[in-house]
Amino acid sequence: MTLEWVLKEASIDPKKDVKIDTSIAFAAMSGAFIGGTGDFVSLFEPTALEIEKQGYGYVVASLGELGGIVPYTSYSARISYIKNNKDTIEKFTKAIQKGLDFVQNNPSETIAKSILEFFPDTSLSDLTKVIERYKYQNTWPKTTEFTKESFEHLQKIMIEANELDEIVSYDELIYSGK
Numbered sequence: 001m002t003l004e005w006v007l008k009e010a011s012i013d014p015k016k017d018v019k020i021d022t023s024i025a026f027a028a029m030s031g032a033f034i035g036g037t038g039d040f041v042s043l044f045e046p047t048a049l050e051i052e053k054q055g056y057g058y059v060v061a062s063l064g065e066l067g068g069i070v071p072y073t074s075y076s077a078r079i080s081y082i083k084n085n086k087d088t089i090e091k092f093t094k095a096i097q098k099g100l101d102f103v104q105n106n107p108s109e110t111i112a113k114s115i116l117e118f119f120p121d122t123s124l125s126d127l128t129k130v131i132e133r134y135k136y137q138n139t140w141p142k143t144t145e146f147t148k149e150s151f152e153h154l155q156k157i158m159i160e161a162n163e164l165d166e167i168v169s170y171d172e173l174i175y176s177g178k
Helices: 002-009 026-034 047-053 079-084 086-105 108-118 124-136 148-160
Strands: none
Touching: 002 148, 026 047, 047 124, 079 086, 086 108, 108 124
């Protein structure tokens, strides 16, 4: 959906001007691209860096950067759970904020060293480069706040993709805890 949004913002009609193949499983996209399917592919890191290193392509743009702030990663809970487990919700939110603070306040190599074990097929050097890209693009938010503006932007992207009929009120879906 964000790819389509970005294309439209660049005056490219995703239905007429390009062919977007959504039939390929996400995990198979890089292999399909290497095998000759498509001229472009949308990948997360560190897969995009691997494609570059292997000489199969180049990162030409970041959908995250071009698409604006799209809060697609969030956690959800029923209001009853939130009300009955305030300590758990507060601790979880503080833990996420602690991680965001760590990313904002540390050099890329320090961050890479702290997560390297979760990327066993990626070198420290490559992981550091990926983190540098993400920092340059302001990929990580500074706070856990899910703003009204970002929520509405996400919904506009979803409406453009015909996945949502109308804007849903921020106040109806976002629990402020107040």
